[in-house]
Amino acid sequence: MVHDALTGFRTLLYKEVLRFWKVGFQTVGAPVLNALLYLLIFSHVLDRHVTVYGEVAYTAFLVPGLVMMSLLQNAFANSSSSLIQSKITGNIIFVLLPPLSYREFYAAYVIASVLRGLFVGMGVLLVSLPFVDLPIAAPGWIFAFGLMGGAILGSLGVIAGIWADKFDQLAGFQNFLIMPLTMLSGVFYSIRSLPDFWQKVSHINPFFFMIDGFRYGFFGQSDVSPWLSLAVVGICFVFLAVLTLAMLARGYKLRA
Amino acid sequence: MTVPAIRITSATKRYGSLQALAGVDLEVAQGEFFGLLGPNGAGKTTLISALSGLVRPDGGTFEIMGFNVVSDYRNARRNLGVVPQELVFDPFFSVRELLRIQSGYFGIRNNDDWIDEILASLDLTAKAGANMRMLSGGMKRRVLVAQALVHRPPVIVLDEPTAGVDVELRQGLWQFIRKLNRDGHTIVLTTHYLEEAETLCGRIAMLKSGRVVALDTTENLLRRFASHALSVRLERPEAAAALGGTVTAGGWADFPLDRYEDLEPLLARLREAGVRILELRMGEADLERVFVEVMNGA
Ligand SMILES: Nc1ncnc2c1ncn2[C@@H]1O[C@H](COP(=O)(O)OP(=O)(O)OP(=O)(O)O)[C@@H](O)[C@H]1O
Numbered sequence: 369m370v371h372d373a374l375t376g377f378r379t380l381l382y383k384e385v386l387r388f389w390k391v392g393f394q395t396v397g398a399p400v401l402n403a404l405l406y407l408l409i410f411s412h413v414l415d416r417h418v419t420v421y422g423e424v425a426y427t428a429f430l431v432p433g434l435v436m437m438s439l440l441q442n443a444f445a446n447s448s449s450s451l452i453q454s455k456i457t458g459n460i461i462f463v464l465l466p467p468l469s470y471r472e473f474y475a476a477y478v479i480a481s482v483l484r485g486l487f488v489g490m491g492v493l494l495v496s497l498p499f500v501d502l503p504i505a506a507p508g509w510i511f512a513f514g515l516m517g518g519a520i521l522g523s524l525g526v527i528a529g530i531w532a533d534k535f536d537q538l539a540g541f542q543n544f545l546i547m548p549l550t551m552l553s554g555v556f557y558s559i560r561s562l563p564d565f566w567q568k569v570s571h572i573n574p575f576f577f578m579i580d581g582f583r584y585g586f587f588g589q590s591d592v593s594p595w596l597s598l599a600v601v602g603i604c605f606v607f608l609a610v611l612t613l614a615m616l617a618r619g620y621k622l623r624a
Numbered sequence: 625m626t627v628p629a630i631r632i633t634s635a636t637k638r639y640g641s642l643q644a645l646a647g648v649d650l651e652v653a654q655g656e657f658f659g660l661l662g663p664n665g666a667g668k669t670t671l672i673s674a675l676s677g678l679v680r681p682d683g684g685t686f687e688i689m690g691f692n693v694v695s696d697y698r699n700a701r702r703n704l705g706v707v708p709q710e711l712v713f714d715p716f717f718s719v720r721e722l723l724r725i726q727s728g729y730f731g732i733r734n735n736d737d738w739i740d741e742i743l744a745s746l747d748l749t750a751k752a753g754a755n756m757r758m759l760s761g762g763m764k765r766r767v768l769v770a771q772a773l774v775h776r777p778p779v780i781v782l783d784e785p786t787a788g789v790d791v792e793l794r795q796g797l798w799q800f801i802r803k804l805n806r807d808g809h810t811i812v813l814t815t816h817y818l819e820e821a822e823t824l825c826g827r828i829a830m831l832k833s834g835r836v837v838a839l840d841t842t843e844n845l846l847r848r849f850a851s852h853a854l855s856v857r858l859e860r861p862e863a864a865a866a867l868g869g870t871v872t873a874g875g876w877a878d879f880p881l882d883r884y885e886d887l888e889p890l891l892a893r894l895r896e897a898g899v900r901i902l903e904l905r906m907g908e909a910d911l912e913r914v915f916v917e918v919m920n921g922a
């Protein structure tokens with residue numbers, strides 16, 4: 369027997385990754401196909417009529433939005449569905465009985481979510497490339513926002529998965545919070561094309577900053593400065609991490 | 625003095641208006657085979673859950689091998705293996721994968737030798753590669769036992785491990801658990817099969833409505849609570865009543881016996897009364913009778 373301090377955390381992370389990887393067809397393949405359909409339909413309808421930032425073709429503009437949207441949704445789906453399934457089937461006890469700390473627990477679920485998000489995001493990007501001429505101006509920003517977006521949605525997924533007692537509650541969380549915030553964040557449009565009032569409203573949506581900063585990485589242009597976006601996204605992540613850790617430390621709903 | 629395997633002091637837990645644990649004090653010494661008995665809803669699972677950190681108690685302290693389960697949870701949990709009452713499993717994995725993962729959670733890598741040994745002892749070797757969904761209920765329960773043992777915990781708590789396990793495998797399971805006990809593991813067992821508890825457990829606590837209502841060695845409990853009874857078939861059963869017996873069917877009469885020493889005088893009285901004994905048998909005290917008496921009295 370070999371004991372070491374990190375093994376527990378690594379095993380939980382490995383298990384969480386294996387969980388989605390084993391059914392990769394559904395957890396990675398399906399969302400990639402979905403995004404591809406969006407891309408084909410929207411670009412067919414709009415490409416010749418719309419340009420963004422002056423000269424960027426609409427399809428090219430759309431792809432980073434789709435990539436990020438898929439990344440975010442799947443990061444959320446990973447931790448939230450894993451937790452609620454474990455809670456409902458009762459096998460959550462297998463991770464509650466071992467000597468894992470709540471920080472290890474948090475880190476494992478969030479990192480697995482980030483990985484699933486990144487896999488899906490890369491998948492969407494790869495299948496889009498044949499259809500668009502996409503510049504990559506600043507890959508560092510792409511990666512930074514992908515990572516932060518995944519971590520934020522992974523944390524939200526942990527919160528939702530712990531809070532929800534039933535699948536419908538989780539679906540509610542997804543349909544009434546995650547989806548609207550994503551859809552209204554500028555995935556499908558530049559907020560500069562919006563009336564003044566709606567531009568201001570968009571600025572209180574943290575998802576807008578994730579997508580805007582992500583898009584900057586491709587085009588070197590965005591609606592707001594990527595540094596501002598990074599700051600907003602960073603603060604959001606810290607806030608959610610603290611909240612989730614506090615829930616876990618108290619054993620909220622997990623150790624009733 | 626060595627530390628107790630389990631020490632629970634003033635444990636309380638309330639679910640809404642229901643007092644699931646109403647101040648439980650319990651100490652189990654290392655190496656004991658301990659029974660935790662009680663009717664449905666007595667609080668056995670709640671007590672075990674609080675001990676293993678699955679439930680936050682309202683009050684009281686819980687220690688495993690001297691480690692507080694809250695402030696020193698890592699050490700406490702390393703020393704404890706729990707077989708849960710509910711038949712839970714992760715449908716994503718095979719038996720072996722599950723046991724490897726469970727080992728990993730406890731910080732153990734390369735645990736295959738021990739895993740093989742557990743699988744063999746629980747007659748699961750043939751199912752090592754099978755997905756959990758493919759197993760029968762009894763097999764799933766044995767996997768739960770295996771999962772509780774991956775980290776060789778000195779203290780093992782089994783919450784109704786034999787529910788739904790067939791007779792042969794039940795015997796096998798007990799043999800295995802007895803062996804673990806002989807090897808020095810402390811065993812705490814809850815079961816509704818009282819004969820099992822009687823033969824296996826050296827000491828027993830009985831719980832009712834969140835309170836310990838009896839706590840003693842199995843031997844003492846059997847002696848203290850249930851009297852033996854002498855059953856005799858008599859030529860003239862009606863004579864039994866005058867001698868303190870109760871007439872039952874078929875010419876039989878029962879005479880309560882508090883101690884074996886009372887047997888001789890009883891036989892003497894029967895002889896003096898001129899009552900001829902046709903047949904005779906001793907009714908042994910059993911745990912079921914003790915249980916019923918304790919529960920009614922408490
Ligand atoms: N999560 C919960 N919420 C509310 N009440 C609960 C909860 N868990 C247990 N109880 C209640 O606490 C009491 C003790 O339950 P517990 O499961 O500890 O009993 P038990 O002795 O294990 O019974 P059994 O022999 O049926 O397994 C019961 O009345 C039960 O209904």
Ligand SMILES: [Mg+2]
Nearest residue numbers: 668669709783
């Ligand atoms: Mg129970």
